[in-house]
Amino acid sequence: MLETTEQDPPAEPAAGRRVRAVSWHPAEGFRRRLPASHIDRALAREGTLVWLDITDPQPGDMRLLRDEFGIHHLALEEVVTPHPRPKCAEYPGAYVMAMYATGVCASGEIDLREVVIYAGRRFLVTAHRRALPEIDECLRRWEANAQGILDGIAAPLYSLLDTLVDTCFPVVDVLAERIDEAEDRILAMRNGEGAPDIYLLKKDLLRLRRVVAGERDALNLLLRQDVEVIPPASALYFQSVYDHLVRLVESIDTYRDLVSNAMDIHLSVVSNRLNQVMKTLTAISTILMSTGLISGIYGMNFAYMPELKLRYGYYGALGLMALIALGLAAFFRRIRYI
CATH class of the missing domain: 1.20.58.340 (Magnesium transport protein CorA, transmembrane region)
Known part of the structure; x- marks a missing residue:
């Protein structure tokens, strides 16, 4: 949807690296190819919102975030620090969230891709080590939500969080199918085959629950605080995302119980x-x-x-x-x- 624009890369850009920016103004609408050197001009105009997305951030990007958005130097450390679980923290001028996009690899393993989010009053920054195709869907949803449905930076932030949470539902469906198949193999198994599948399923469910429960807690923290980037009128939409996370946690807990029952059945057989x-x-x-x-x-x-x-x-x-x-x-x- 967006192309690579001007950036401040190192001398040898890393493979897969990408920096893109988009801005929105109530009178002019979306500008889908905003050069990085024009970010300060866009932010100088009242009412303009800027979203900067960085794939495989480099040291030069840290300077860009500090100089153009005024992000605190401690908050910048979140980009280079891996997070074992999602989090939400408040820094001067911005809220920082560590969230995950989920998927299923060709091998059947769960794929977790971390994305660090900086949300200020009129800017949103996303940084991630690996490519995140879901960003295109987030931008499409922002266009749909920007026409008066949500105010300020809450529109792209809601679009981003909603898209990331939606990536969990197909993963849960795949795990549910694998659980059904494992149960069928257990009941008809010969010589104990099928047991490794149960343990892998339990491990995948544990990893997924750690992420989803962490995102639920992070979003709950964001909703319970008087956050400038989320106007009261927009809180209902974020509450909907929170409800989705609660439902996901309940579904995962149910499937974990099914896996435990399947393990009991396996041991009984x-x-x-x-x-x-x-x-x-x-x-x-x-x-x-x-x-x-x-x-x-x-x-x-x-x-x-x-x-x-x-x-x-x-x-x-x-x-x-x-x-x-x-x-x-x-x-x-x-x-x-x-």
Whole structure:
């Protein structure tokens, strides 16, 4: 939607690096190709809003953020510091949020892409290490929300947060399908296959919940404070995003319970199969012990054993062992041991 514009890059721009800016003025509308060198002029005009998006930020970008937007130097450290979970913090002149866009890789693993957000009274800055195609959708939504629905920087901020949260729903749907497939494999499994899927699902759900719950807490903190960038009339829209996050957390907790139940079912199935194996081994051992008892008795080296002189004693012993083995086999089969 937007093209790369003027920027202050290092001598050798990193692969995949991109800096783009867009501005909006109530009278002129959107300017989709705002050079970075014109940001100060745009901000000097009353009523102008500026959104700067940076992919793979470099040291020169830190100077740009400090000089053009007046962002505190401690807040700038948020760009270079990885965040284990989402957060929201207030600095002089801007609120800083660490949020995540979620997706599913081709391998089936959850893909979490961090984006740092600076929200001031008339500017919005997003910085992320990896490409974030969702930014184009955010800008499209900003255009839809800028026509009087939301005031000030709340329009692009709401568009951004709403888009990032919406990326979680397809991920949850994919995990739900994987849980159903894992349950079906568990019930029909042979030799314990399917168990690794359960543990991977539980790990993915834990990672996703850590992100979604952190975003819920960060947005709740933003809503509960008297934030200049969110006018009271716009708070309802951010409350809607918060409600989506609450629903996502509840859904993830439900699926985590389903995974726990699936693990219990897996352990029960494995235990039942082990019990059946032990029953079979017990039956076989009992049969062999019974026949071994007879052969052991007649294998003793005593001089006087009356049965040893019987003409058909050998065949009688074999017949007795066969009779006992068949009787025990029929008994164990009746009680479902074999």
